[in-house]
Amino acid sequence: KENLEKVRERILQACSRANRNCSEITLLGATKTKPAYILRWAYELGLDTFGENRVQEFLKKWEELKDLNIHWHFIGQLQSNKVKYILDKVELIHSVDRPSLVNEIQKRAEKKNIEKVNILIEVNTGEEETKAGVHGKDELFRLTEYILKHAPRITIKGLMTIPPYKENPEDVRPYFAYLRNLKKELEEKFNLNLPHLSMGMSHDFEIAIEEGATIVRIGSAIFGERA
Secondary structure: OHHHHHHHHHHHHHHHHHOOOHHHOEEEEEOOOOOHHHHHHHHHOOOOEEEEOOHHHHHHHHHHOOOOOOEEEEOOOOOHHHHHHHOOOOOEEEEEOOHHHHHHHHHHHHHOOOOOEEEEEEEOOOOOOOOOOEOHHHHHHHHHHHHHHHOOOEEEEEEEOOOOOOOOHHHHHHHHHHHHHHHHHHHHHHOOOOOEEEOOOOOOHHHHHHOOOOEEEEOHHHHOOOO
16 A cells, blocks of 8 residues: 555646656556455555556466456567467557467457457567567558558557666666657557556666656556565
8 A cells, every 4th residue: 555655646746747647657557476355455555557568477466356447558578379269358558569460460450350459569668678669660550551442340559668777767768768769650650649657667667758758658666565
């Protein structure tokens, strides 16, 4: 409870600095490895949006917490062969980054008769070998074009990134600014309205909010021992 209050206060302060309305920010609890009863506690304290990284773990929690009105997001790397298990259970997939995954989502949406699948395109802003996501503007534009042309059941809602880790959160600011600018260029080029920027985690979410984040993915600052 204390951790959650501290995080909310920090969000409030970041919004104030950036002259933003706090209602624009979705606080997402990043709950990888956390047992279902912990999520239930957080829900009782007013946190209703959770992001999971692993399909099997997510399905178990989804089953255990079916009685709650949770907004589930999938935030981890998604293998094509796991798409069919989550498509009708999550509101937003944060990690779409390749045509083969797009094809699978489109195919499964048709099979399950799901009209609209909301996704974010993941951008590898640091162009790190170890991370998923499209590299650079050209690749982002190509994937967007591919989705618009070949996947009518997929709706692009914005962009997501996991920037390189920096000891000083201020050093991450350029990556967040880069993603914000990419979103703007994408909107202009394809005449899209992209409401979301999913960026910022426990270490750097205030900087992300100052740079335009609409979804912050917070794990340890809420669920760790201390904020």
